[in-house]
Amino acid sequence: MSAVMITRKVRKWERLPGKNTFCCDGRVMMARQKGVFYLTMFLIMGTCSLFFAFECPYLAVHLSPAIPVFAVLLFLFVMAMLLRTSFSDPGVLPRALPEEAAFIEMEIEAANGNVPAGQRPPPRIRNVQINNQIVKLKYCYTCKIFRPPRASHCSICDNCVDRFDHHCPWVGNCVGKRNYRYFYLFTLSLSLLTIYIFAFDIVHVVMRSVDKGFLNTLQETPGTVLEVLVCFFTLWSVVGLTGFHTYLISLNQTTNEDIKGSWSGKNRVQNPYSHKNIIKNCCEVLCGPAYPSVLDRRGLMPEDSSSALTSFAPSSTSIPAPQTTKTTAPLIPNEHTPDDAKPNIAASAEKTSSHKAKSPPPKEEQPPLPTVPPLASPETDAETSISKDKMY
Ligand SMILES: [Zn+2]
Numbered sequence: 001m002s003a004v005m006i007t008r009k010v011r012k013w014e015r016l017p018g019k020n021t022f023c024c025d026g027r028v029m030m031a032r033q034k035g036v037f038y039l040t041m042f043l044i045m046g047t048c049s050l051f052f053a054f055e056c057p058y059l060a061v062h063l064s065p066a067i068p069v070f071a072v073l074l075f076l077f078v079m080a081m082l083l084r085t086s087f088s089d090p091g092v093l094p095r096a097l098p099e100e101a102a103f104i105e106m107e108i109e110a111a112n113g114n115v116p117a118g119q120r121p122p123p124r125i126r127n128v129q130i131n132n133q134i135v136k137l138k139y140c141y142t143c144k145i146f147r148p149p150r151a152s153h154c155s156i157c158d159n160c161v162d163r164f165d166h167h168c169p170w171v172g173n174c175v176g177k178r179n180y181r182y183f184y185l186f187t188l189s190l191s192l193l194t195i196y197i198f199a200f201d202i203v204h205v206v207m208r209s210v211d212k213g214f215l216n217t218l219q220e221t222p223g224t225v226l227e228v229l230v231c232f233f234t235l236w237s238v239v240g241l242t243g244f245h246t247y248l249i250s251l252n253q254t255t256n257e258d259i260k261g262s263w264s265g266k267n268r269v270q271n272p273y274s275h276k277n278i279i280k281n282c283c284e285v286l287c288g289p290a291y292p293s294v295l296d297r298r299g300l301m302p303e304d305s306s307s308a309l310t311s312f313a314p315s316s317t318s319i320p321a322p323q324t325t326k327t328t329a330p331l332i333p334n335e336h337t338p339d340d341a342k343p344n345i346a347a348s349a350e351k352t353s354s355h356k357a358k359s360p361p362p363k364e365e366q367p368p369l370p371t372v373p374p375l376a377s378p379e380t381d382a383e384t385s386i387s388k389d390k391m392y
């Protein structure tokens with residue numbers, strides 16, 4: 001008998017750092033803690049089931065058969081928006097590969113010069129100009145990249161997320177560039193559903209009470225009291241949340257920016273992303289282009305470098321110490337690069353290019369180029385209009 005070696009193909013989601021969980025072979029992506037998400041599902045499905053069981057049969061006969069039909073449609077829409085928000089990539093940015101991280105470290109050290117012992121190094125910040133406003137790009141010590149504008153690192157998912165809004169435990173996922181509109185539609189439709197059920201609960205109790213008395217009605221439909229209570233307490237929070245996000249959308253602002261007061265007018269800093277027009281802002285946030293995921297979760301790992309991501313993965317659970325400069329950094333020199341390091345870099349760049357020619361990474365997997373901060377992502381659309389010559 002000859003032994004046959006079977007090598008299992010490894011998909012990229014299996015090696016992704018961060019604290020996300022994946023189902024359905026990488027098609028579904030969520031945060032690790034999902035307890036509150038199950039509570040959300042239970043509350044919505046439980047309340048709607050009670051409504052369909054106790055109110056709908058009576059209201060369909062005595063008022064209109066359209067009432068349960070509309071309730072079912074609204075319920076399905078709410079669930080679709082919830083699952084679309086929860087199960088999708090919110091806009092996670094890939095981490096820098098080790099050699100890219102080393103090059104960025106070297107660039108930073110070259111730009112900062114030698115910091116005397118005992119003194120703190122200057123903060124790792126780069127400035128870019130967006131619509132005549134200076135916006136700071138901060139360096140992420142975990143992902144080893146300069147974050148694109150509006151991106152932030154989610155401590156729960158342990159990933160940088162583009163146009164980070166907030167981490168929502170109710171939907172069990174981050175809310176960011178790729179799922180914000182679905183999150184908003186979820187809160188909006190859930191508000192309508194809650195108001196709808198609450199209103200028809202009251203109508204149902206009033207109509208029955210006319211014939212049979214109030215107490216007899218409550219005895220016949222015990223679910224009604226529970227529904228009214230759940231809807232009453234849900235109403236305030238969900239409608240309030242929808243109102244808050246409507247306000248943010250009208251300003252083209254994120255929850256993260258609102259909490260930090262990024263565009264509060266201090267130092268004459270205005271929101272460079274706002275069109276100064278509510279309708280344009282709403283159209284951009286809700287009807288703008290759908291951005292593809294840059295993670296390529298279901299792509300196959302290259303066979304000869306299946307450990308490329310894992311070499312960086314163990315550091316994902318804790319913030320690693322900043323790396324020291326490695327003179328073997330294999331990338332392209334630029335104006336910050338010391339002259340004496342350029343020949344080494346050129347030599348190692350050749351090596352890298354020949355290595356990459358053997359197993360080129362898929363296009364979507366490429367992290368931001370080290371010589372240019374990761375801005376040239378879909379962020380460079382009409383409203384931001386970042387030009388590369390203004391970056392530094
Ligand atoms: Zn990060």
Ligand SMILES: [Zn+2]
Nearest residue numbers: 154157167174
């Ligand atoms: Zn998160």
